[in-house]
Amino acid sequence: MLRTKLLLSLCLSTVVTPVAATYSVGTNYTEKIQAIRDNVKNNSKFLHEGNVYMYGGKEYKSENQILKELLTQNPIKEVTTSSDPEKIMLDYATGKIDGDRVYGTNASDFVKVARNFYGKTILPSCQESGGVSGCQETQKSAYDRAIDSYVNPGLTRLKYSYDNSLFYDSPEEAKIAYKNTGFNTPQRTLMYYYNGHYYNAFNQNDFEKMKTTMTPAYYYEPKSSGGKYNLDKPFSVSKEDFAEVYTNKLEDDLNVYFDNGWGNILNDTSERSYNISIEIGENGDYFKVNGRGNTIIRIKGGKIEFSTKTGGKSERYEKDILDIKVSGAELLRHFDPKAFMTEFKSYDSWKTGVISNESGSNDLNDWYEKEFTVGDTSFKIYASTYTWRGSNYAHTDLKASKYQDLGFSDEASLELNQNLPNNFKYVIEAFLNSDPGKKFIKDFGNDFTFKTYLGMGYGIKQSFKRKIREFIAENETIFEDALKEDWIYSKNSISKFSVYTSNLEKEKMLKPYKNVDPSKKFELLKGYNIRMTYDEWKNDFYFFDDMNGGNVVLQERWFVSDTKTNLKDFSDYHGYNLSNTIEGAKQIQFDKQNPLLYKKVYLYNPNGELVAEEYNEDDALNYLKSILNIKQSYVHKNELKNIENAFTDFSSLISNGKYNVYTYHTKGQELYFNNYEAALESYKNNINLIASVSVVYKKEFVYIYKDKNIEKNFYWSNDQDLDKIVQEIYQLLGKGENH
Numbered sequence: 119m120l121r122t123k124l125l126l127s128l129c130l131s132t133v134v135t136p137v138a139a140t141y142s143v144g145t146n147y148t149e150k151i152q153a154i155r156d157n158v159k160n161n162s163k164f165l166h167e168g169n170v171y172m173y174g175g176k177e178y179k180s181e182n183q184i185l186k187e188l189l190t191q192n193p194i195k196e197v198t199t200s201s202d203p204e205k206i207m208l209d210y211a212t213g214k215i216d217g218d219r220v221y222g223t224n225a226s227d228f229v230k231v232a233r234n235f236y237g238k239t240i241l242p243s244c245q246e247s248g249g250v251s252g253c254q255e256t257q258k259s260a261y262d263r264a265i266d267s268y269v270n271p272g273l274t275r276l277k278y279s280y281d282n283s284l285f286y287d288s289p290e291e292a293k294i295a296y297k298n299t300g301f302n303t304p305q306r307t308l309m310y311y312y313n314g315h316y317y318n319a320f321n322q323n324d325f326e327k328m329k330t331t332m333t334p335a336y337y338y339e340p341k342s343s344g345g346k347y348n349l350d351k352p353f354s355v356s357k358e359d360f361a362e363v364y365t366n367k368l369e370d371d372l373n374v375y376f377d378n379g380w381g382n383i384l385n386d387t388s389e390r391s392y393n394i395s396i397e398i399g400e401n402g403d404y405f406k407v408n409g410r411g412n413t414i415i416r417i418k419g420g421k422i423e424f425s426t427k428t429g430g431k432s433e434r435y436e437k438d439i440l441d442i443k444v445s446g447a448e449l450l451r452h453f454d455p456k457a458f459m460t461e462f463k464s465y466d467s468w469k470t471g472v473i474s475n476e477s478g479s480n481d482l483n484d485w486y487e488k489e490f491t492v493g494d495t496s497f498k499i500y501a502s503t504y505t506w507r508g509s510n511y512a513h514t515d516l517k518a519s520k521y522q523d524l525g526f527s528d529e530a531s532l533e534l535n536q537n538l539p540n541n542f543k544y545v546i547e548a549f550l551n552s553d554p555g556k557k558f559i560k561d562f563g564n565d566f567t568f569k570t571y572l573g574m575g576y577g578i579k580q581s582f583k584r585k586i587r588e589f590i591a592e593n594e595t596i597f598e599d600a601l602k603e604d605w606i607y608s609k610n611s612i613s614k615f616s617v618y619t620s621n622l623e624k625e626k627m628l629k630p631y632k633n634v635d636p637s638k639k640f641e642l643l644k645g646y647n648i649r650m651t652y653d654e655w656k657n658d659f660y661f662f663d664d665m666n667g668g669n670v671v672l673q674e675r676w677f678v679s680d681t682k683t684n685l686k687d688f689s690d691y692h693g694y695n696l697s698n699t700i701e702g703a704k705q706i707q708f709d710k711q712n713p714l715l716y717k718k719v720y721l722y723n724p725n726g727e728l729v730a731e732e733y734n735e736d737d738a739l740n741y742l743k744s745i746l747n748i749k750q751s752y753v754h755k756n757e758l759k760n761i762e763n764a765f766t767d768f769s770s771l772i773s774n775g776k777y778n779v780y781t782y783h784t785k786g787q788e789l790y791f792n793n794y795e796a797a798l799e800s801y802k803n804n805i806n807l808i809a810s811v812s813v814v815y816k817k818e819f820v821y822i823y824k825d826k827n828i829e830k831n832f833y834w835s836n837d838q839d840l841d842k843i844v845q846e847i848y849q850l851l852g853k854g855e856n857h
């Protein structure tokens with residue numbers, strides 16, 4: 119026993135940092151274990167303390183470490199798709215999309231479709247698509263069938279002419295017109311050369327014909343100008359793209375307006391109030407409060423608002439109504455409406471005034487006045503009780519007034535942020551007051567109405583933008599005078615130059631000449647030898663700004679008309695009668711003396727507008743193809759099965775680009791989401807991560823054991839750890855005894 123005690127003492131005294139103490143060891147196992155335990159516990163060094171996370175029986179430093187391990191086993195995968203996630207959304211709140219409509223991006227899986235005149239999708243023929251499911255059994259391609267929709271077969275007409283200028287419905291009419299013409303003096307004009315054809319700058323019909331070959335558009339003119347936002351500035355855009363362009367600008371403007379992260383689109387304007395209404399006795403009678411028809415009396419703890427129907431003046435055929443609204447929590451606690459009503463009806467206490475009529479009588483009480491006190495504030499109510507009857511005043515009595523207690527109101531309401539810039543506030547307000555807007559507010563609730571704009575989720579903001587875009591597309595009248603009919607003549611959907619902007623430019627050019635002699639002729643356009651009076655330039659000249667890269671080119675030309683056509687009536691679509699010189703114009707006239715019968719094909723669209731004219735139908739159709747710019751798009755062959763030919767909107771096509779979506783496997787199925795954050799949030803919910811994790815608070819210590827044979831660090835944080843260490847040291851000491 120003495121040898122055991124000495125050996126244990128010797129071994130433990132070799133422990134460093136902290137140094138083990140020499141202590142007595144009992145003869146039995148229990149005493150030895152307790153001695154080692156006390157030594158370790160008393161001589162351990164504190165390392166640190168904090169939370170650890172337990173999941174599945176394992177210890178982790180953070181929830182992210184757990185999630186990282188789970189994602190290694192079952193990752194969230196990024197999938198590249200041709201499907202627009204916005205068009206296959208199942209749940210905007212969670213970002214979940216329809217996985218059955220996530221189409222691939224392999225080029226060999228796509229077929230081409232076209233858009234017809236009515237904005238519908240035309241599916242490919244089986245011949246051009248290789249017989250994919252959903253193809254059409256026809257010899258014509260989708261493109262050709264889309265072209266067909268632009269021409270009204272009932273309005274394809276043949277016309278005839280002998281001068282190749284004016285065309286008539288029959289050869290006989292053309293012959294009569296040619297016989298009545300003579301050789302005329304050449305005239306100078308300005309012609310626009312656009313899309314391979316000529317248009318007279320002084321001919322209204324040419325102007326209208328030229329517009330039909332352009333893109334129908336809107337000129338957006340802000341209701342107020344000079345602001346810093348996109349929608350404070352005018353722009354021209356194709357009608358088809360207006361809603362998209364406007365909402366893109368609106369989105370940018372909202373981000374700029376709310377760039378500090380604060381501010382709501384809707385504000386809570388709930389208000390408590392007490393309401394009283396008093397109708398005066400007769401037509402022509404009226405009220406005033408403190409000398410005004412409408413006023414606000416501010417009182418400690420609230421305010422009283424007075425408003426009158428007639429604005430504090432006599433209206434012969436109107437009875438005035440005095441509306442009284444009392445608001446403010448503190449004021450409402452002390453305001454007694456019954457006492458106010460009783461005081462008002464104490465008519466004997468009202469002061470009265472006298473006014474004389476034309477006969478000189480001075481005994482008519484024509485007005486009443488009384489001072490009322492609420493809290494520590496007083497105000498005067500004045501009532502005029504006479505109306506004009508011919509040349510006399512007819513007296514009435516204040517007692518005839520009707521008093522109505524409308525009672526207390528406490529209504530919760532939402533109001534549009536009145537500080538929003540004017541040029542888009544009214545559009546947002548119109549949308550939110552519409553049925554789709556009300557439904558949007560209901561669907562998204564507090565996530566939309568009580569969050570700052572920048573604090574809203576991405577999906578909510580995108581849905582808000584999409585719903586406004588759809589609302590604008592169906593309700594363009596909300597813009598009133600802000601939208602002007604326009605046409606653009608560039609290839610882009612947005613243009614700096616248009617019919618409307620050209621007219622604005624023309625007004626600027628004419629402004630310096632506004633007060634010149636009406637009979638004086640002048641050159642409006644530098645470099646062109648055309649002189650006209652102010653009224654002629656203003657009323658007869660159709661200006662197209664040609665500084666947009668040469669899409670519209672203005673040329674000075676000479677012409678001769680067999681029909682004695684004046685400048686405003688002349689038209690030469692192909693330029694056959696145009697020349698750069700007078701002599702050239704005369705030569706054209708001479709060559710035409712051996713007349714031929716010309717025949718033209720006129721093509722009209724379903725709206726009855728002339729869209730093409732050529733000397734044969736094939737050329738007319740080819741020209742129509744050159745100006746229509748039929749929209750075509752590639753769609754995935756799997757989507758083709760869900761498209762109804764000539765009925766599905768072209769704008770509703772799903773596989774229209776390249777997008778990244780995210781998916782993971784759970785419970786035997788693949789779930790898809792429009793962004794990684796949404797997928798990760800769903801992933802956490804599906805694995806029940808939050809509910810399954812427990813948080814444990816730990817302190818960790820180190821005990822350094824050292825003897826002549828070994829040095830070892832032991833780390834522990836609880837009794838279980840400590841028991842294991844004690845047993846290991848006991849074994850080490852046992853080995854020491856054997857040496």
